[in-house]
Structure formats: structure tokens, C-alpha cells
Amino acid sequence: MGQKPTNMHDYTSTADLAAVAKRLADAKRPLITTHAKPDGDAFGSVIAMARGLRNLGREPHAVFMPPVPANFRQLKGGDAYTLYNQGHDVLPFEPDLVVILDTGAWAQLSPMRAYIEKRLDRTLIIDHHLTGDVPAAMRYIDGKGAACCEVVADVLDKILPPPAPGQSGKIYDTTVAEALFVGLAADTGWFRFSNTRPQTHDLAARLLRLGADHAALYQQLEQTDRPEKLQLMVRALSSLRLIAGGRAAVMVLRGEDFAQTAALVEETERFVDIPQVVGSVQVVVMISEPPKTGEKGGGPIRVSFRSKPGPHAINVTKLAHPFGGGGHARAAGAKIDAPLEQVVERVSAAVEAALTPGA
Ligand SMILES: [Mn+2]
The missing domain is CATH 3.10.310.30 (Diaminopimelate Epimerase; Chain A, domain 1)
Known part of the structure; x- marks a missing residue:
């Protein structure tokens, strides 16, 4: 609130990775969302970040604007979210941070626009697109990221908080790894498109070591037609x-x-x-x-x-x-x-x- 409206041509980072990671680590009850009709990268980014923060003992809430493709629900952790019903901008919790992933454009957020507008002073955008117009309090944009999931992994890697009591302090588990892999696969056409870069494969290799089952994911995502x-x-x-x-x-x-x-x-x-x-x-x-x-x-x-x-x-x-x-x-x-x-x-x-x- 009180920010200058973002110009579509001025959609760049307003904070570095360390500041973004600290903002996330400091939040106790973040709402994590993405554009309406989430695709694999949007869905994977939100699930990975929510799960990663939960592994740190926070209380994140993943929120999606429908429709969510049915085969996403079959993914690990793929049913751990709330659907946003437009016109009922009441969620059963009040977030201390709103995180928007894989978009910063109102046109893609219209069902939640009024909700987000009331909370712009505690909104953080993490994205790999080059245009957007949501005047969030904090923004981290990496236009070279093949997928938003690459940027999410960069941010998660920077979070070094003391673990909450009873927590291992480990952000990554198989659920986080598979969600991030889904995003990479979706936005690179399974590593074929020109946006695929060495860092994309580096991250993919890490995710396989963490237990992501790429063959099973391919089957779940690409071989479920009627x-x-x-x-x-x-x-x-x-x-x-x-x-x-x-x-x-x-x-x-x-x-x-x-x-x-x-x-x-x-x-x-x-x-x-x-x-x-x-x-x-x-x-x-x-x-x-x-x-x-x-x-x-x-x-x-x-x-x-x-x-x-x-x-x-x-x-x-x-x-x-x-x-x-x-x-x-x-x-x-x-x-x-x-x-x-x-x-x-x-x-x-x-x-x-x-x-x-x-x-
Ligand atoms: Mn994307």
C-alpha cells in the first residue's frame, strides 16, 4: 500500500536473494499462491515452497485459483491446498505474508485481486517472467530461470533459519523435490526448449538424488489421457x-x-x-x-x-x-x-x- 504502481516495463527485482529468503524465514503464516488455472510450474512452485516452509515448522497455506488439473492432485503433496472461491475473500486464516509465484500480473490474478490489493504491503513476488504490474512490497525476478521452480529453489537454498522445536530444519524432502521437478519439466517441455540451461539440469540432478521419480512423474503428467x-x-x-x-x-x-x-x-x-x-x-x-x-x-x-x-x-x-x-x-x-x-x-x-x- 502506498507504493507507486509498477510500470509493466519496470518489472525487476527490488531485493536480493538473501533479503527475500529472510522475509520468508521470518513469516510464520505465509499464504502462497500463483496465477489462476495453474500449470505445472505454477503448481510445483507453490507446493514446493509451502512444503519446504512447513518442513521448517512454519504454517504456510497453499492457495490456488481454479481450475486445478485433476492429475496434479495425484502428485506427492498435491492435495495440500485450499481453493480460492472468488467473492468469498475470507480464508480461514490471516497470512502475515502473501507470496505470489510465477506471475506478477493482475490479469492472471483477477479472482484474488481484491484480496491481494488489501495486503500489498506484505506481498512478495517471486517470478521468472519479464513483465508484470502488481506493486508488491518486495519482488525477486530472475528472467533467466527456465521455470519459476528454479527461482524457488534458489530462494529455499538461502534460507538458513534455526529449526523450530521438533523440526529437522531440512527444507528438502521427496515432496519438495518432485514438485520442483514438475515445474522444470513443465516449463522446459521435459528439458527440450531453448530456455533449458546448465543450471536447470544441475537442479534436476539434485532433485533426482533427493528421490524425484522422473519416469513416474512423466507417466502421471503426460500419460493420463482418456x-x-x-x-x-x-x-x-x-x-x-x-x-x-x-x-x-x-x-x-x-x-x-x-x-x-x-x-x-x-x-x-x-x-x-x-x-x-x-x-x-x-x-x-x-x-x-x-x-x-x-x-x-x-x-x-x-x-x-x-x-x-x-x-x-x-x-x-x-x-x-x-x-x-x-x-x-x-x-x-x-x-x-x-x-x-x-x-x-x-x-x-x-x-x-x-x-x-x-x-
Ligand atoms: Mn513458469
């Missing part, structure tokens, strides 16, 4: 057409594909990545018609665009824009209110044009 999803994938792939001389792939899912396979719209996630295994493919488009619910149609047609990086990369935001969509250079989307066949025709023509030299 058979309905695979049936829908079969349909998506059998609809695949290569256009623009093999430089683009287009897949189409119809409302009846969802109805007949009993798969859900959210189960199409990552289908759009599959055709990128073909060397010549630069752009992938997935067009899906939401299933009808009752008498009504399922709403606008959803179009997802992806492109491969490289010197001749196609900026897919430019493809999505004319259709009222947006996104990032490598991943974009649009919702188009028109009959499916028309959408397929118009989008395919736009992709052809973008990939035609000299056009």
Missing part, C-alpha cells in the same frame, strides 16, 4: 490435408466428431502440434466446430494456428488478425461465426497466400 481423446485424435489426423506445396497442414474437426467419440473440446489441446513433425510443414491450422448442445449450435468455429520458428517463420498473429483473433507469433487463434465449410475455405486461402513467395 481413450476418447485418442479417438478424437484419430479423426483429426484422418482429416489432415497438406496445402501450399506441403508447407501447411490443415485439420478439421466437426461437431459430430466430438459427439461420436464423446471427447471434449478441451481434449483437442496440443493436436495442432502433431503435424509439425513433418519437415516441410511450416504452419499448422486446426479448425474445430464445437458440438451442438441440445437444439442449439455449439457457437463459433475455433481456429488455432501454429508455426515453426526459424529465419522464414510465419507470424501467425497476422493470419489470425483478419478473422478477429490474435495471440503470439508462433501460436494464435480466432473464433469465426460462419459455416464450417466457409471457414475452412477462407482460412486455407489465407494460409496459402501467406506461404506463397512474392505474394
